[in-house]
Amino acid sequence: MADLKFTDDQASAEESAAIDAVIGDERATVHEHPRVIRGGTKRRHRMRHLLLPALHALQTESGWISPGGLNYICEQLQVPPAEAFGVASFYELFKVDQAPGHDEAVTHVCVDGPCRAGSAQVIAGIKAGGGHVHESPCLGQCERPTAVFVQGRRGPNVVKADAPNVLAQHGEPALRLLHRVGVVDPESLDSYRSHGGYAALDAAIAAGPDAVIASLTESGLSGRGGAAFPTGIKWRGVRDADGDTKHIVANCDESEPGTFKDRIVMESDPFALVEAMTIAAVTTGAENGWIYVRGEYPLATARVQNAIDLARSAGLLGDDVAHSGQRFDIEVRRGAGAYICGEETALFNSLEGFRGEPRNKPPYPTTHGLFNQPTAINNPETLLNVLPIVLEGAASYRSVGTESSPGTRLFCLSGDVGNPGLYEFAFGVTLGEVLERAGGVEGELQAVLLGGAAGTFVDSTSLDMALTLEDTRAAGTTLGSGVVMVFNQNADMTDTCTRIAEFFRNESCGQCVPCRVGAVRQHEMLVELRTGGPAMPDDRRQLHDDMARAMADSSICGLGHTACSAVASALTLGLIGTSQ
Amino acid sequence: MVGLATVLGAGGGTSSYKEIEETDVILLWGSNAREAHPIFFHHLLKGLDNGATMYAVDPRRTSSARFADLWLGIEVGSDVALANTVAREIIAADLHDKAFVAHSTRNFAELKAAVEPYTLERGAELTGVPADAIREMAHAYATAEKAQILWTLGITEHHNAVDNVLALCNLALLTGHVGRWGSGLVPLRGQNNVQGGGDMGALPDKFPGFQNVNDPDAIAKFEAAWGTKLNPEPGIHLTLMFEAMERSEIKAVYVIGENPADSEADINHARAMLASLDLLVVQDIFLTRTAEMADVVFPASIAWAESNGTVTSSERRVQRVRAAVTPPGEARDDIQILFDLAALMGVDWGQANPEQLWDELRSLSPMHAGMSWERLEAAGGLQWPCPSLDHPGSPFLHAWLWADDLDGREPAPFSAVVHQGPKEELTDEFPLRLTTGRALDSYNTGVQSGGFNSPIRYGDALDMNPADARALSIVDGEVVQVSSPRGSVEMAVRFQPDIPEGLTFTTFHFPELVDANVLTSDAWDKRSGTAEFKAASIRVDRLVGAAHG
């Protein structure tokens, strides 16, 4: 609770109606009688998670977070206005100032990676047509540059839909994770069922939690969101954790530059995500599911929501999931433009209605996750893997891939290759083979960014590297979120690295000193290099090295740990900072 | 103080602040602790964060009540009715702690009979609060593992203050919510040393350490120590003193550190009485309104900043105050003034030394005996009773209630009390209820807190429900005439949606702005001597010539 004090600004009738629509009927204080008012700390805590949806409603209604609207939200939820403002101002998609044209649609144009080259022209075009533009970090459509996302102000958000046969590997029998993409009707439960959907849930219920966890552990499945943590151990941790209320969270905040796999899965095979989460629920005993989708993915959000609604009507979600006797339901939450909210603990804070700042670990999410309760949080790709493991068993699952990296992996190919797009390969495929399958490098290969902005650059000497967890780790690089971004000889690597540094500067949550300041200093250093280069003096190299070490050693979260790695690899490979 | 002493034998809050952090249910009753006791409220907030449920009983939805899980906005002066209804409901629902009641209390049958008429329906009628809310509070309190009742002036500034406290004590005795860690009865003291004043015997009928002036053993002890004969007759408290002045039985008054000319409930009367005295001596750090009327003024140094000694807090913690600055001009330490006066009267008390005085107290007051000056210096204070040097002090009182033999004491008595309502009934002429209270940044009559420039001070205003104000065509901020049967003042109206219709509220910090106490009632409690600040009847009129809009 707090001493709430409001400025005199009032919400418009439209604003309060829009906010009411998402908050629902409950209120943090209820006037039950002229002499009886219900409220209190517990009630207020219970409602706090509605802050983010309420801010979305206000932003959409008014085109900005107006003081009157914010007051209204705070009054209904009993959130201190300063805190709510702190939350709103954290996110890119919320505007806390009333800029001219704030209530007209804004086109977000991606200025990262492969979109960078064409972005200037697109932006100029939109501006010439009188439109409003916002330069955006990666929009998760790297296979089809230049990516745009239209943020409706007083209107819907829009992104382009993919053609159904989006995959270059369409119809290939080896596809385990993507076999339904472009095949199934993403809006039809029947279609999903007729392509093998929900067989895995039945199998999981029949086998029971311990058997499911045993095969997951045996399968060697590890997380695909970046950290590669063994999924079986994670689920076991949640199952064993004390607590009546447990959560399954699908981390669909996908914002790592170069990554678009989760979007395609959600848009093209949303029931698979819902089914896999339901398996997680019956396995861990969680009753609450959450899908946190990045705010720039309106189509994915709609498809996932539709899948949930249909599953619920079919009894596959709700009080008695598929006659298992267990309750489980899923809520969809939209992010609002913050890369850091993909970090699992930042995601929890964001979902709970706080600033998306990562928490220090330990304690870990398995025991202290969402609402400080036991939580299994997974990347959608990780969850997709659960379906074949449950259906076919661990042995069959392990029949492809390597001993330490069993199974297949999704790769997001973008940049200077013949056929950018989403691919699925067994672990162990070499980088060269991947590039080949994606249509080969256009022009002469200069560098490949593996793992996204948080990953590292490699050059042609790495073409024979097997893409497995162990080989990439040994080579000092990472598969990360599966990004394979290709740069040919024409790419301006200094500019590319400067943009990567700028990305981290903009996306650092600002909580810890090494990352908040270090990311800025790195960016300043690269701007200096871009204008004063090409060679980087030794003392600057040393300084970058000093910063990188401290940030990797002492930042709170993965963002700070890896914010210097791409630039450092570019320096090491001589892609930037040399006199030629 | 009186009520607690009657039931439990000690006039002190039963619990430590720390306990509220670990309690389960809190009844905040007639206390706006958020503003009047902000640092105690920090402890309470920790309790809420730890999961405690709070019920706030107050005619106004105060800033404290805003933190409550449920606010019960009772009619002013219906506290006994509510407490009795809660008691009856607890008994009717069979939720009382029967073992505790049997073992540790007496007069249960009388209580049961006395509260029998207070059904939920009748309670709802008397308090204005729906039966459901009363039932919910009763059940939550009774079924909690640990629960506390806290109160302040909202309970004690009534003509029936003692009844109010007794009624609350009944609830704790019914449920066993006293004498244990985390449960208790906590009166929050309004001034930094009200508790200490009582501890030191600044009560009409007590020696230091709550020893009765008419107890022969005590008299003998004090007479031996002080080498003089002592009067065994209890004295009288302030309100009676004013009545005695009216009858000219009291002709000379020595006021130390009080400002009755501004702070009495009916100040017109108080000022007239003070003016009629033969001799008025005032010892104060300010030239207060009372001091202005005095024949002799002794300028005193500021106890907490310019002198050395001790004070006792609401949790019975005795702590050292120390001189941080030297007093200006001729101001002297309070003790020094008394010593000097004694010398002029022909008695030599020697050097005024706070530590020696303290040791004298320890030799006479058993509950202070273990609190050596060094221990007080070192430990950040000690909570009484602390009978010996190896005693750690007492975070909570009355553990004896849970002892097999009650430590040889009598079981604690229930008290049959009846609802009386405010002395001053609402009439057609004075149809609105006025109640008073404190604001966060100000204090009592404002002499001290006026010394700094608070950015959040809004000055005295009459808070009214907008509906009441609009019915009189009054706009927010309008200056109006406020009258009670005793007098009238002009003050600004402030619209306050959180105050129920029919009720008005003002602070009493700015006598120079408005004499709010001109308005308040002179009814008072015969036993405790507290005056009824909390329930006057008033009318509000627009000023003649105010434009009608």
Add this chain to the structure above:
Amino acid sequence: MTAVYNNNTADASAEVAVTISIDGADVIVPEGATVLDACNAAGVDTPTLCYAENLTAVNACRLCVVEMDGSRTLIPSCSRPAEDGMVIKTDSERVRHSRKMVLEFLGSGVDLSQADELGTWSEFYGADADRYGPAPARINEPVKIQDDLYIRDYDKCVLCYKCVEACGDDAQHTFAISVSGRGFDARISTEFDITLPDSACVYCGNCVAVCPTNALQFKTEFDLRTVGEWRPEEHEVTTTVCSYCGVGCNLEMHVQDNTIVKVTSPNDHDVTSGHLCIKGRFGWQYVQPTIERGPTT
């Protein structure tokens, strides 16, 4: 912490001890103690910035990091619970390097001129805040003077979150200020940056009391500094008890030239935990003729 409540706490849960190695020496601390507590017990001086004994650790500054065997990254000692068998190094090259860099980073963007402790540590670790080019970005905000009690000089703000915590759920529960914005643009602010008197602020001064860099200052101090009359080395500090309500808050009166210039409360006293209300914090001014004041803007 000096335990002021000396008996009868209900949860006198049996204290389990854990043994942890600090720079090669075994230290025994009670369960629930942090690595920082263990460092203190071992007599190892550790720089901290965002940590305070009366606030929940937010471990944001990363100044207190230490090296732990088996951990890929350094760990914040202020918040990491000590566990049996932990092996900690507090003076390894990695630790010294990270601490030095944190101090350099801060010095390169924030006015630390009144953060005396940070200055001492910067020297100790050899931090060179000047090696970040000619014009590193910094906060650059004018001093906010909006009333007669506080000033806020965010050019000195290291974003340690202490003020936000003290105003929020660690003490005051008023939540008048919060962190707004993101990354390097994050600031401590009211909603829409409205003035403090317009905000929910109740002027308890608890934010000012915890600020480690003097970004938040009592106006009395600010005014004296402005005229060059702030002489902390001469201050006499006397602990007494507040004269207002009956809660019994201890006040530390900071006196310069027989004039009270600032009031704090001891962090280790269980009544206040260092926190006060407006009356205790500012209600002393009647004790003396008001000291010279500067303008309010």
